[in-house]
Amino acid sequence: MKRDFRNIKAWKSADDLATLVYSATKTFPKEELYGLVSQIRRAAVSIPSNIAEGAARKTIKEYLQFLYIAQGSISELEYLLHLSKRIGYLKDSEYNNLDGLRDETAKMLYGLINYIEKETKAP
Secondary structure (H helix, E strand, O other): OOOOHHHOHHHHHHHHHHHHHHHHHOOOOHHHOOOHHHHHHHHHHHHHHHHHHHHOOOOHHHHHHHHHHHHHHHHHHHHHHHHHHHOOOOOHHHHHHHHHHHHHHHHHHHHHHHHHHHHHHOO
């Protein structure tokens, strides 16, 4: 059963987050382009990408597997944003904005996963 990922609230939020991450990392030092910038962007893009790919999968089990991967990417991004703030690449306001949206996205994704898991276990 194909689901339209564009109608999934967690995907919309993750898409906004990825866009915001790209904008925020433009100001990072050039020497970080293939280091921290690349890792942060990869983690951020992985979230909506895995939600979209999972939505196209046939089984609920496969769908959930991709949602779990997206959840892991959210945790990875959380740390990378934290590190970026600690080493001075992100201002407090930038960090708070990014981490707030990351947290909101994580909650939506967690809710989606919970909902799907409960629905598949229902008698």
